[in-house]
Amino acid sequence: MIVVLAILGLFAFLIASIWAAATLDAVCRGWIAGGGTVSPAFTPLRTAALWLSQQRLTTEAPDRLNALLSIAGYFALGLVGLALVPIGPDTTLIALPTSVVAWGACESLVVVVVFLHGWSPNAPLALIGAYRYVAIGLPIMLLSMFVLIAAALPAQSLDLRDIVTSQSSVWNVIRQPLGLPLFILLGLSLTLRGPFDYADSADLAGGTSVEASGPDRLGWQIARLVMLTGFSAVAASVFLGGYLGPVLPGPLWLAIKTLAIMTVVIGLSHLLARMPVARMMGLIWIGLLPLSFLDLILAGVLAL
Amino acid sequence: MMTSILFYALSALAIWSGWRVFRVDSMIRATFALMVSFIAVGAIALLLSADYIGVATVFMMAVEMMVMGLFMIMFMMNPAGLNPMQMVHQYRFSIGAGVASFVGLSVAVLTTALPVSPLPPGGETLRDLGTELLGNSMLIFETAGVTLLATMVGAVVLSSASGRFGSGSQGAQPPGLTEGGAPAGRKVDAGSGHSHHGGGH
Amino acid sequence: MTLTAILIVSAALFGIGLFGALSQKSFVMLMMGLELMLNGTLLATVGFWAFTLAGLPKGQLLAILIMAVMAVELAIGFALVVAVYRKRQADVTESLTTMKN
Structure with missing residues (x-):
């Protein structure tokens, strides 16, 4: 019974957060364009209806199976992220003593599904987007591994439930100030946003989605927002104490923190500029990766 | 009961996708079929309460197969399998060797009285592994780490364009299109930009 | 789920890989075969660990x-493929008739 309730609650939250994220995106776009948007809350619905009613155009000899698998897989990985997150003490849909590593597995599978999405249409720009994304997506994932291990140190456990409990006195965002910013960069990469959008960016005319049309396009965009929700929930649990908080019930706190992280990610994705791939590689390997080592060392010293 | 059904389903998935690796035309499908096989084995390890090994298998293999897929596209003439082609040799012998090893191992398994002292339920396998890695077996663990470091250095040395004794492609000679024929493909020394594939068959 | 079943599955994976x-x-396809053989080995190891070692952590090790x-095999394998391709533009085993150069 409680499981059914939890699943229903998560789905309700998922739909609400997808809609909120799409609205926020529309607002940001209007604000940057300088004109504002007319009724931004309905823009996502209008766009969705447009895509649904569009004809599906295909390229010559596409890999149809992998196109479908990539969309479904991206969606599923976001859901798994959401299901790994504890919504109360010892309450989570996927109870696993190594849930942080499982989230790491989700991150690496995201690279695979985005690559497949770029591979499947049999088109050059999409494949370039996929290649670029792999080049950036793999090193940025290494960075998140160190950050997550650092967060696991004070909890002495790889279980997200224990990591949340370990933050009852002080949140990890204060204990490990480097952690959350680095992890949010990973979130930008996982959801193909802003400075880390090397897959679906405008300079490739849409990258891996350049040939996606109709329901496929809608599915892919929704899957991106599902992944955004899953990532935000994990980030809120690892760094902002998840369901912990006074007065309000735990799940509500989790929802508030998730939406807060989501707002930050969306804001950054519209405000930061994208660098050339080679320079971004340099920044990741020379700048950000040592920072994540530093984060891990500091966390280790603190845990001793 | 539930565990058994899951186990047999995952085993079937692991074997079927492992088989598909060598039967599909598209190299990307082959690569990710292998990844599915690994993920199924990882899930079986999770069923056997190897919590870390199971999840780490998925994690590692997703990355490895991603890299494998990139190399597939780089090196294969026909990565999407759009033109049917056969890239096998000593076919019958290989089938024989595969079947023989399967039958031999299965017979060995079936005829052996395997010791049974199962995992005590509710054990802390993760904690055990951690204390073992950084306790009694630290030397082995560290040796593996140093080996991986040596691998990284070796891989860079082997594959770098500026080789140890001058340019890596100095004196490069592609194989002939026919047996003993003229070298195929681009002439590296001439510096022509056209890279033609001289697969050699 | 018995140890016998697990070992037979791992034997099947090993056979296909071989x-x-x-x-x-x-x-590259050759390396996929090697990886599949190691996949079977991994399954057999985990099976032995779970059923006969009573949770001895050395099995997990x-x-x-x-x-x-697997990681070493893949990294060195790809480095060799790159080196061979640079020298000979060859990506199939038949093209290697000499180990010189």
Whole structure:
């Protein structure tokens, strides 16, 4: 019974957060364009209806199976992220003593599904987007591994439930100030946003989605927002104490923190500029990766 | 009961996708079929309460197969399998060797009285592994780490364009299109930009 | 789920992998065969650990070493493929008739 309730609650939250994220995106776009948007809350619905009613155009000899698998897989990985997150003490849909590593597995599978999405249409720009994304997506994932291990140190456990409990006195965002910013960069990469959008960016005319049309396009965009929700929930649990908080019930706190992280990610994705791939590689390997080592060392010293 | 059904389903998935690796035309499908096989084995390890090994298998293999897929596209003439082609040799012998090893191992398994002292339920396998890695077996663990470091250095040395004794492609000679024929493909020394594939068959 | 069943599954994976490693011409496909053989080995190791070692952590250590072996095999394998391709523009085993150069 409680499981059914939890699943229903998560789905309700998922739909609400997808809609909120799409609205926020529309607002940001209007604000940057300088004109504002007319009724931004309905823009996502209008766009969705447009895509649904569009004809599906295909390229010559596409890999149809992998196109479908990539969309479904991206969606599923976001859901798994959401299901790994504890919504109360010892309450989570996927109870696993190594849930942080499982989230790491989700991150690496995201690279695979985005690559497949770029591979499947049999088109050059999409494949370039996929290649670029792999080049950036793999090193940025290494960075998140160190950050997550650092967060696991004070909890002495790889279980997200224990990591949340370990933050009852002080949140990890204060204990490990480097952690959350680095992890949010990973979130930008996982959801193909802003400075880390090397897959679906405008300079490739849409990258891996350049040939996606109709329901496929809608599915892919929704899957991106599902992944955004899953990532935000994990980030809120690892760094902002998840369901912990006074007065309000735990799940509500989790929802508030998730939406807060989501707002930050969306804001950054519209405000930061994208660098050339080679320079971004340099920044990741020379700048950000040592920072994540530093984060891990500091966390280790603190845990001793 | 539930565990058994899951186990047999995952085993079937692991074997079927492992088989598909060598039967599909598209190299990307082959690569990710292998990844599915690994993920199924990882899930079986999770069923056997190897919590870390199971999840780490998925994690590692997703990355490895991603890299494998990139190399597939780089090196294969026909990565999407759009033109049917056969890239096998000593076919019958290989089938024989595969079947023989399967039958031999299965017979060995079936005829052996395997010791049974199962995992005590509710054990802390993760904690055990951690204390073992950084306790009694630290030397082995560290040796593996140093080996991986040596691998990284070796891989860079082997594959770098500026080789140890001058340019890596100095004196490069592609194989002939026919047996003993003229070298195929681009002439590296001439510096022509056209890279033609001289697969050699 | 018995140890026998697990070992037979791992034998099947090993057999398919051996078939692939022996029959494929392309270097990359050959390595996929090797990986599949190691996949079977990994399954057998985890099975033995769970059913006969009563949770002795050394079994898990062996599984981790197998994963390290896979990583080493892949990295060195691809480096060799790149080196060979640079010298000969060859991506199939038949093109290698000499180890010189």
